[in-house]
Amino acid sequence: EVQLVESGGGLVQPGRSLRLSCAASGFTFDDYAMHWVRQAPGKGLEWVSGISWNSGSIGYADSVKGRFTISRDNAKNSLYLQMNSLRAEDTALYYCAKDARIAARHWDAFDIWGQGTMVTVSS
Amino acid sequence: EIVLTQSPGTLSLSPGERATLSCRASQSVSSSYLAWYQQKPGQAPRLLIYGASSRATGIPDRFSGSGSGTDFTLTISRLEPEDFAVYYCQQYGSSPAFGGGTKVEIK
Numbered sequence: 001e002v003q004l005v006e007s008g009g010g011l012v013q014p015g016r017s018l019r020l021s022c023a024a025s026g027f028t029f030d031d032y033a034m035h036w037v038r039q040a041p042g043k044g045l046e047w048v049s050g051i052s053w054n055s056g057s058i059g060y061a062d063s064v065k066g067r068f069t070i071s072r073d074n075a076k077n078s079l080y081l082q083m084n085s086l087r088a089e090d091t092a093l094y095y096c097a098k099d100a101r102i103a104a105r106h107w108d109a110f111d112i113w114g115q116g117t118m119v120t121v122s123s
Numbered sequence: 124e125i126v127l128t129q130s131p132g133t134l135s136l137s138p139g140e141r142a143t144l145s146c147r148a149s150q151s152v153s154s155s156y157l158a159w160y161q162q163k164p165g166q167a168p169r170l171l172i173y174g175a176s177s178r179a180t181g182i183p184d185r186f187s188g189s190g191s192g193t194d195f196t197l198t199i200s201r202l203e204p205e206d207f208a209v210y211y212c213q214q215y216g217s218s219p220a221f222g223g224g225t226k227v228e229i230k
Contacts, residue, residue, distance in 0.1 A: 035219070037168075045160075045168065045211055047219040059218055062124075095167055100179075106216040109158035109173035111180075116167060 002026035002112050004096045009117030012086055020117060022079040022096030027112075030054075030074035033099035035110060036081050038092035038119075048094070049081065053103050064090075086121045093118050125150055125214050127222035135230040142199040144225045146212035151192045156216035159188055159197045162224075163208045171210075172197065202227070 008020040022034070036048040049060045049070040058070055069082040079096055094117050097110035126149040136142055146157070155175035160168040170179040172188035175195055185200040199206055207229050212222040 037221075044224045045162075045213075045221040047213075047221065050219065061218075100170070100173060106156070107219055108156075109170055109179075109213070109215055110160075110168075111170045111173075113167035113169075 002098075004098065004112055004114035006094060006096050006114045006117035009094065009119045011120045011122065013123050014087060014121055016086055017082070017084045018086060018119060020081040020083065020094055020096075020119070022114060024077045024079065024096075024098070027098070029072075029077040031102045033057075033104060033107060034072060034079045035097045035099070035107070036070065036079075037095045037097050037110070037113075038090075039095070039116075040089075040092040043092075046092075050099075050107055051079070059107070083119070086119075088121050091119060091121050124218060125152065125220055127212055127214060127220055129210075129212055129222035129225050131225060132223070133226045133228060135228050136202055137230045138202050138204055140202050142197075142202055142206070142227055144197040144199075144210055144212075144227075146190075146195040146197070146222050148193040148195070148214060152195075152214045153216055155191055156214055157188075157190070157195050158213045158215060159186075160211045160213065161206075161208050162211065168211065199227075 005023045033052045035050040067085045096114040098112040099108040100111035101108040157175045159172040162168045176188045
């Protein structure tokens with residue numbers, strides 16, 4: 001079964017850091033680009049960051065550029081999001097999502113999603 | 124940066140009716156890199172349509188996508204009870220972005 005399982009969320013004070021993880025199984029992880037997407041309570045979806053299959057291409061939303069860092073460890077079938085200088089507006093459910101096409105030259109649609117991990121930034 | 128605007132914000136319909144959802148882009152979406160997702164309360168989004176008109180694996184044929192350039196449409200031919208949900212369009216290919224969503228609710 002193809003599966004993505006996020007972890008690492010929690011309550012954190014403004015200005016502090018948090019590292020999210022996403023464990024992948026059921027598919028050849030190093031064949032696909034991966035993404036983080038977030039959803040603030042009661043709001044819509046926001047793409048946060050993406051990383052290509054070989055980490056050669058990385059992108060960030062303007063709202064997190066310079067504060068968040070995406071990475072992956074293909075040997076461990078894992079995706080990460082290092083979040084620094086957290087703000088109240090980063091409070092959201094963070095989803096890990098898989099690109100639909102193998103080794104695509106551009107980002108593709110997201111065909112598999114995890115259930116998300118909640119990040120709450122508050123003092 | 125491409126901005127996607129979805130309309131209407133809410134669509135109130137009865138089971139069996141046809142739903143037409145719109146997604147308009149601020150600039151042309153290259154190579155029809157446009158997808159549609161369905162999200163139900165407490166669940167992750169599910170991919171319905173990619174490439175503007177191709178159904179994802181396992182998606183019923185009552186869901187169809189059309190459009191190109193800046194104007195795209197998701198049509199649900201006959202609403203089933205399980206189709207009442209929020210729908211998002213997304214452009215991908217460069218810097219992915221989602222529209223604000225359309226809620227399809229039971230009238």
